Amino acid sequence: xxxxxxxxxxxxxxxxxxxxxxxxxxxxxxxxxxxxxxxxxxxxxxxxxxxxxxxxxxxxxxxxxxxxxxx
Amino acid sequence: xxxxxxxxxxxxxxxxxxxxxxxxxxxxxxxxxxxxxxxxxxxxxxxxxxxxxxxxxxxxxxxxxxxxxxxxxxxxxxxxxxxxxxxxxxxxxxxxxxxxxxxxxxxxxxxxxxxxxxxxxxxxxxxxxxxxxxxxxxxxxxxxxxxxxxxxxxxxxxxxxxxxxxxxxxxxxxxxxxxxxxxxxxxxxxxxxxxxxxxxxxxxxxxxxxxxxxxxxxxxxxxxxxxxxxxxxxxxxx
Numbered sequence: 001x002x003x004x005x006x007x008x009x010x011x012x013x014x015x016x017x018x019x020x021x022x023x024x025x026x027x028x029x030x031x032x033x034x035x036x037x038x039x040x041x042x043x044x045x046x047x048x049x050x051x052x053x054x055x056x057x058x059x060x061x062x063x064x065x066x067x068x069x070x071x
Numbered sequence: 072x073x074x075x076x077x078x079x080x081x082x083x084x085x086x087x088x089x090x091x092x093x094x095x096x097x098x099x100x101x102x103x104x105x106x107x108x109x110x111x112x113x114x115x116x117x118x119x120x121x122x123x124x125x126x127x128x129x130x131x132x133x134x135x136x137x138x139x140x141x142x143x144x145x146x147x148x149x150x151x152x153x154x155x156x157x158x159x160x161x162x163x164x165x166x167x168x169x170x171x172x173x174x175x176x177x178x179x180x181x182x183x184x185x186x187x188x189x190x191x192x193x194x195x196x197x198x199x200x201x202x203x204x205x206x207x208x209x210x211x212x213x214x215x216x217x218x219x220x221x222x223x224x225x226x227x228x229x230x231x232x233x234x235x236x237x238x239x240x241x242x243x244x245x246x247x248x249x250x251x252x253x254x255x256x257x258x259x260x261x262x263x264x265x266x267x268x269x270x271x272x273x274x275x276x277x278x279x280x281x282x283x284x285x286x287x288x289x290x291x292x293x294x295x296x297x298x299x300x301x302x303x304x305x306x307x308x309x
Contacts, residue, residue: 012292013120015179019298020123024143025078025165027157 073148074116076129077108077296078140078158080169089132092116092125100151102158105165108133109154116145130296138173140165141296168301175245175264176294178273182236182259183288186225226252233259236284239276243269248299258287262299270294 074092079099091097091110099106108129116122126144133139148154158165206214233251236259241247244263253260265273281289 011181011290015181015292015295016123016127019177019179019295020127020141020144021118022143023298023301024141024296025168025301026143027075027146027161 072112073151073154074110074112075107075142075146075148075154076126077133077142078165079106079108079133079137080104081106081137089128091129092122097129102155103162105158105162107154107158118144134296138169139296140168140172140301141298164302172264172297172300175266175297177297177299178263178265178291178293179295180259180261181257181290183256184258185286186255229258236280237261240273243273243276246300264297264300
């Protein structure tokens with residue numbers, strides 16, 4: 001069960017980073033994250049995504065409910 | 072420097088913000104028809120997990136009671152005047168976007184599938200007893216054609232299956248975004264802008280889909296601020 005939760009947390013973090021770093025309002029102003037940092041984060045995301053994909057057992061996931069955000 | 076978390080329409084009451092980045096207070100500055108939610112920071116922020124969640128927490132606290140446009144992580148301005156000038160320049164777009172997201176939240180979905188028919192490896196060594204002549208150019212082209220057809224069929228199947236998941240959910244949303252096969256096993260990556268009142272129906276539909284497609288993994292996250300549905304994207308030319 002705790003494995004399930006941690007997997008959900010990984011998915012949630014992945015979704016958060018995907019949004020907060022690549023979407024949202026972009027205004028002129030300085031973006032303080034350097035390009036290299038973003039690349040590193042994305043490298044991490046790819047690894048995370050792959051590990052999620054590898055770890056998932058389709059049927060287990062299908063049984064899971066809406067991923068809670070706040071744990 | 073001024074760190075910008077989000078943009079809202081209404082001046083907000085004091086004192087109901089959580090702490091911002093670097094444990095600095097969060098406050099708002101009103102410019103014309105929009106307000107900027109900001110912190111004064113001494114130095115640049117690093118994109119650590121804690122910082123990213125803190126930015127998100129500020130935006131989510133706002134989202135509870137007003138329309139809010141989340142701003143990309145790491146956006147800072149030299150001072151209030153610079154921020155004010157930029158907001159004034161995009162006032163119309165920002166107000167329109169705020170109206171579009173008002174009362175709505177973003178729900179994210181990732182759908183995993185079993186790709187059962189991996190295309191054959193391109194260069195399979197022929198079995199040991201290869202009395203056959205070397206493959207001809209024709210054989211090679213035929214093999215490529217076969218792989219290409221398989222790939223095409225797989226993509227078409229993905230498209231059809233993704234549509235069966237996406238359409239009923241998009242029906243409950245006022246707007247949606249989708250990407251197919253970001254990785255081979257990630258059938259669908261999508262986001263839905265859902266009126267708060269439709270969230271229960273959305274979850275219900277998700278359950279129905281899970282029951283109908285037990286072979287798929289449907290991972291839903293949210294509610295998020297409407298990151299995927301802002302149109303105000305003024306590229307900052309360096």
